[in-house]
Amino acid sequence: MPSRRTHTKSRTGCIKCKSSKVKCDEKRPSCSRCLRRQESCQYPNAFLSSYQIPSPSSNPLSPQSLVHGPAVPQIPEHFWNAAFPYWGSSSSEGEQVTFNDFRDRDLELLHHYSTSTYLTLASRVSLDEFWKIVMVKIAFSNPFLMHGLLALSACHLAHLRTEDSEHYSNIAIHHHAEAISIFRPLLNNVDSQTAVPAVAFSTVIGCLSFAMPGISHLQELPSAGPTFVKNLLDIFRLVRGVKVVLESTFQWVEDSPMAPLLKLKLNDSEEPLEFNAEVAVREIEAKIRSEVHSEEQRLDYLDAVTVFRRCFPRGPFDFEDQDRSLISAWPAMVRDTFFADMLEMKIGFPLVILGYYGVLMHFMSSSWWVKDKGNKLVEAVSKLSKLVALRNCSQIEFVKEDGEMSLYRKEDSVFCA
Helix, strand or coil: CCCCCCCCCCCCCCHHHHHHCCCCCCCCCCCHHHHHHCCCCCCCCHHHHHCCCCCHHHCCCCHHHCCCCCCCCCCCHHHHHHHCCCCCCCCCCCCCCCHHHHHHHHHHHHHHHHHHHHHHHCCCHHHHHHHHHHHHHHHHCCHHHHHHHHHHHHHHHHHHCHHHHHHHHHHHHHHHHHHHHHHHHHHHHCCCCCHHHHHHHHHHHHHHHHHHHHCCCCCCCCCCCHHHHHHHHHHHHHHHHHHHHHHHHHHHHCCCCCHHHHCCCCCCCCCCCCHHHHHHHHHHHHHHHHHCCCHHHHHHHHHHHHHHHHHCCCCCCCCCCCCCHHHHHHHHHCCHHHHHHHHHCCCCHHHHHHHHHHHHHHCCCCCCCCCCHHHHHHHHHHHHHCCCCECCHHHEEEEEECCEEEEEECCCCCECC
């Protein structure tokens, strides 16, 4: 009996053909089947054909050199659904972006990332080389990370080139969706081989969570109010997802190329803050101790304030030199139970403490991917709490007197009991 004739399996066919389990002729920008059916034709994993991917054995940054260990315990799917959401398709009614367009733009995006965007991501000057060189080297052997870096670059270009904002926004949406679609299946099988790129991408997606809602073609976060707070908490939830990935892979990444990024020196919580801030924080600590009767909640709230102290800059604040990762670390460092209380958005101490964090975020307002989110958070909490818990950040000036940072209050106390 003659052997059954088979066709060569296509591994780079379009998404429509793959889902229908039919052979794709892989014509670009649209395969023959999609053209005949007048359907949108999209190809996954553009980098697999666009870039020469080195083998793990030839990759100097491959995590294979790490000690092998058991895979991390499986994490519930619903957590990743919340922590790593899809942003949608890579095209819009206004502009159809083909994968040929993306390949033509990839070098521009990578060049912009390597000459400009990376400088806006490093939380301290000593990390410039890490974001510029190490991240890109890891990305060349991990397409999901490359998509993530290009999404960041496209977001940055959408911010800088307002006349082409829609075009770069669409590209950012595409690369973000591609990155997530490749990365998500790997999450429950992270081991010594995939730990380094997983942590690298988790860090990038933390930045993207702030950047994506801010590019002009996407809907901006609504003005200060309940919806703004909810959307910002969703971003913080994703930032906490980064912590989950890091905690489950730390044994494999602590001595890896990712090590410089993991060094976070928190301030001493016993060291006083700037005078006005210190008075305000002591006031809320005293109120928590006297008014919160549940010991568990009291400890949660005081711990959140302690973390706030440890993340608050001491001395003159210089955006270029200060370890900005301290500021962005607060949402990831508070306890799970406290974060759950914040998600409920009930009027009370969790919401007021969240408003205090808005002042910390305001330190990063010159960052293109943070901008005025701290100011809006303070506004929103003030409106929600009706306690005048915080004044608008427009009432706050960060001034330097004799080289010292001062949190200056124009009118009433920035923090009120």
